[in-house]
Structures are given as structure tokens and as C-alpha cells.
Amino acid sequence: MSAIGRYLSYYGKAITAYQVHSPAVYDFIIEVMDQKREYYKFGEIEFLRELYLNSKDSIPFIELGAGSKKLSGNTRPIAQIAKTSLSPVKTCRILFNTVKFYNCKNVLELGSSLGISTAYLGAVDDDIKVISLEGNPSSADIAKHNAKQLELSNIEIITGSFADTLMPTLNKMKQVDLAYLDGNHSYDATIEYFDKILPYLHENSVIVLDDIYWSDGMLDAWKQLMQHPTVTYSIDIYSSGFLFFNKSMKSKQHFSLIENWKKIWQIGLFSKVK
Numbered sequence: 001m002s003a004i005g006r007y008l009s010y011y012g013k014a015i016t017a018y019q020v021h022s023p024a025v026y027d028f029i030i031e032v033m034d035q036k037r038e039y040y041k042f043g044e045i046e047f048l049r050e051l052y053l054n055s056k057d058s059i060p061f062i063e064l065g066a067g068s069k070k071l072s073g074n075t076r077p078i079a080q081i082a083k084t085s086l087s088p089v090k091t092c093r094i095l096f097n098t099v100k101f102y103n104c105k106n107v108l109e110l111g112s113s114l115g116i117s118t119a120y121l122g123a124v125d126d127d128i129k130v131i132s133l134e135g136n137p138s139s140a141d142i143a144k145h146n147a148k149q150l151e152l153s154n155i156e157i158i159t160g161s162f163a164d165t166l167m168p169t170l171n172k173m174k175q176v177d178l179a180y181l182d183g184n185h186s187y188d189a190t191i192e193y194f195d196k197i198l199p200y201l202h203e204n205s206v207i208v209l210d211d212i213y214w215s216d217g218m219l220d221a222w223k224q225l226m227q228h229p230t231v232t233y234s235i236d237i238y239s240s241g242f243l244f245f246n247k248s249m250k251s252k253q254h255f256s257l258i259e260n261w262k263k264i265w266q267i268g269l270f271s272k273v274k
């Protein structure tokens with residue numbers, strides 16, 4: 001299916017806040033989708049993003065995920081990574097709100113890249129522990145440097161392939177309150193990571209899958225996970241999908257929320273590198 005086809009399949013189902021009757025989803029719209037809420041760390045983090053967007057340097061690069069639709073080679077300009085691989089500020093704010101609203105203390109991220117989304121996750125509060133996994137050593141070094149620079153001592157970046165680092169990390173964490181899956185955007189990998197993380201979740205955990213409409217494989221993975229017996233409700237905001245396990249929902253429900261009208265004009269113009 002083309003990118004426009006995937007967008008239209010989302011748009012056909014999407015509803016606005018005025019059509020929502022579920023209190024849980026209404027809360028999500030008010031508390032999580034709010035991108036206007038300011039926090040002092042946002043400016044500091046975005047200052048770093050801006051530095052990388054304007055960087056003239058390149059770093060060694062190992063392709064570990066589903067791969068870039070646009071880039072290849074053994075080195076990559078930092079500015080290209082910053083432009084194409086990082087979650088946009090809007091998604092980062094939504095992640096921050098998610099951690100805050102659902103009171104997540106044990107946060108796992110798959111795919112730190114330069115550590116920008118990682119910083120948003122860690123900025124919520126000092127008593128949150130964020131463990132972020134990154135397979136590209138040069139990116140991981142930058143992410144570590146950023147956490148230090150931002151004085152976010154609650155962030156730990158673990159370098160290595162998810163195949164080697166995910167299980168030891170889960171065993172160390174014991175419980176995952178929020179998992180942000182933002183690396184290796186393929187069907188098989190997404191299902192595999194979900195299955196591995198599942199035993200560490202509890203009723204109030206949240207899984208956020210990035211870029212569920214990025215490819216047919218990601219959309220298939222999202223549709224399959226929405227139907228997973230442990231998932232009680234799911235919310236699709238196009239850029240990401242949220243899976244909830246809260247048993248207070250009487251029957252399994254799925255919601256596609258309209259994010260932004262302008263988005264339709266962006267399809268095909270921007271696609272994030274995995």
C-alpha cells in the first residue's frame with residue numbers, strides 16, 4: 001500500500017475530540033495530546049536538537065533497523081540524522097505527557113539515536129528511571145553526552161544490538177511502566193520486542209509504537225498488536241500507536257484520533273529514517 005493509501009486508511013476511521021465518549025480516551029486527548037504545555041527543560045533539549053541540525057560533522061554509522069528510505073553508507077552526517085531520524089518535537093511532548101499523566105516510573109526506550117526523545121522521557125521527574133537502548137555506538141555516545149549536558153542523571157543509555165541488550169535490560173528493570181519502541185521498524189522485530197516486553201508489563205503499563213503507518217509491515221504489526229488478548233484498548237494518533245492493558249475498560253476498544261489536518265499534505269514529503 002502507498003503512504004497515501006496508509007494515511008487514508010487511518011483518516012477514514014479517525015474521530016475528533018467531540019466524538020469521544022470514553023473517559024479514558026477523553027483524558028488522553030486533554031492530558032496527553034496537549035502540546036502547548038511548557039516545561040523549562042524543553043527549551044534546553046530543543047537547543048541541542050538545533051545544534052545537531054546545524055552540525056557539519058559526520059559519525060560512523062551501522063545500519064541496524066529497518067533501514068533508511070533515503071540514506072546509506074558507513075558514515076552519516078549528524079545533521080541528516082537529526083533531520084530524518086529523531087521524533088519531532090510534537091511527538092516528544094506527547095511522550096513527556098504520557099510518562100507524566102500515567103505516572104510511569106520505569107521507562108524503556110528502544111532506539112536512543114542522539115538521545116532527544118530520551119531526554120524528554122527523563123525530563124518528567126528525577127525519580128523516573130529511563131533506560132534507552134542504542135546499537136550505533138557513535139549515536140549512543142552522543143545520547144550519553146546529552147543526558148549529562150542536560151543533567152538528567154536518571155537516564156542510562158545501553159550500547160548494543162537489541163538482540164543482545166533487550167533481555168538483560170528487562171531482567172534488570174523487572175517492571176516496565178512505559179516502553180517506547182522507536183528502533184527497527186519492521187513487522188517481525190516489532191512483534192518480537194512486544195512479546196519479550198509483555199511479561200514485564202502490568203495493568204497500568206503503556207506501550208508506544210512509533211510510526212505505525214511507516215510501512216505495510218509496521219501497519220500489520222500495529223493491527224495485530226491491537227488485537228492482542230492482553231490489550232484492552234488502543235489509540236492511534238497516526239504518528240504513533242498507544243497500547244493499554246487497563247482492565248477497567250469493559251470491552252476491547254480501538255480509537256483513531258485526528259491529530260492534525262495539515263498532516264495530509266505532509267504524507268510522502270517527510271518520512272522518518274528507522
Ligand SMILES: C[S@@+](CC[C@H](N)C(=O)[O-])C[C@H]1O[C@@H](n2cnc3c(N)ncnc32)[C@H](O)[C@@H]1O
Binds near residue numbers: 112
Ligand atoms: C528512529 S531512531 C530513534 C530516535 C530517537 N528515539 C528520537 O526520537 O530521538 C532509531 C534508532 O534505533 C537504532 N536501532 C535500530 N535497530 C536497532 C537494533 N536492532 N539494535 C539496536 N539499535 C537499533 C538505530 O541505530 C537508531 O539510532
